[in-house]
Amino acid sequence: MARKPATKSEFVLFDVFYDDGSRRSNRRVPKELLDGLDGDDPARTLLEAQDREIAERSGRPMPVIKSVKRSD
Numbered sequence: 001m002a003r004k005p006a007t008k009s010e011f012v013l014f015d016v017f018y019d020d021g022s023r024r025s026n027r028r029v030p031k032e033l034l035d036g037l038d039g040d041d042p043a044r045t046l047l048e049a050q051d052r053e054i055a056e057r058s059g060r061p062m063p064v065i066k067s068v069k070r071s072d
Helices: 041-058
Strands: 011-020 023-031 064-072
Touching: 011 041, 023 041, 041 064
Parallel strands: none
Antiparallel strands: 011 023, 011 064
């Protein structure tokens, strides 16, 4: 059977731009994290934490996040 289309998305997608000029697209952030008055600042905090975890597991340092923008 075909699935019904989702009425509400559980995630918001972000493009992350790094100091070294690289970009990672469509990084997922839970929607409920962005419901407060802080705007997209909690998304940046979450994405930085994810990058730290990735760096620890891979053994390679991650570049510093320059900016975060919602994906179109």
